[in-house]
Amino acid sequence: MPEKDKRILILGVGNILFTDEGFGVRVAEELEQKYVFSDNVTVLDGGTLGLKLMGPIMESDYLIIVDIVLNEGEPGEIFRLLGEDLNKACAFKNSLHQTDLLDTLAQCSIIGNVPDDVVLFGIEPVNYKDMSAALSPELEARLPQMEALVLEEVEAAGGSHTLRTDKNPATEKIYVPRDTSRNS
Template sequence: MTGEPQKILILGVGNILYTDEGVGVRAVERLLETYDFSDNVTLMDGGNLGMRLMQPLMDADYCIVLDAVLGGDVPGTIYRFTGDDLRKSLAFKDSMHQSDLVDTLIYCELVGKRPDTVVIGMEPQDFKNMSIDLSATVAERVPAMLEIALKELAAAGGVATPKA
């Protein structure tokens, strides 16, 4: 079956004011700086928009969320969550945008249009101190996070072309 390629949303979430909590947003910024994307791909800084993300999510068939994740492993560890694991990954954190995103996905499901979602998360080193810069540990792992996100994107039918 051919037809339209699925619409893919790459969503970076987090609060860039709290060091590594902003890793998802910083990762999306890096993707925008270094790649051009096929027409079926949208990149978005979801910040901590919560319910305002509902429309972009409902417009997408597939969503790749980039975020800081408290999985209990060493800082810089990268996680991949899908399906039922999403709740584990998104609800565990004492941060407003996380439970918002779970709620928003649940509301999308209630109205019958929730994208398949994968979360690529990274264990933060510091998410308590205010700083707009990522910690060195997390910053050096961002390329690895992007590599995983780009593999997800390619598998879902999106194309990322490195900028000249």
């Protein structure tokens, strides 16, 4: 399949009510607010939907997941994980959604339709247990770097993007804004 025909899904997952647990969703929100993507790219706030994400996942050819991972790294360290490394990173039970994500990918596989390419951009959290709509300052500072990595992956997969302007503002509403006042 030509690169430009690949259906690319950027899937930000997590729970925005538990500090860094919402990092993946916040990345998806930022991308949606700042960029217009080519028709073959979809940005999705997957929240903690688990098995309800099967449809969008099975309809994609290239899946880019953004989430927190416990990968024995330093807080704020970013990882690009594939294959078995992705499975190990998603297997921890300290998250409200991680096991669901593995189960969802497994169910898609059983049905016989998993994207050819699955990439997880994970970041080591600082705090994913306290209830807050704010990211930790360390992860807040990493948002631009993660956005850039995801955009590079989209381009490598055959997608494109342009910056939004006043003439093409985002139509997606953010219902629970980040509390960045806690990070100053």
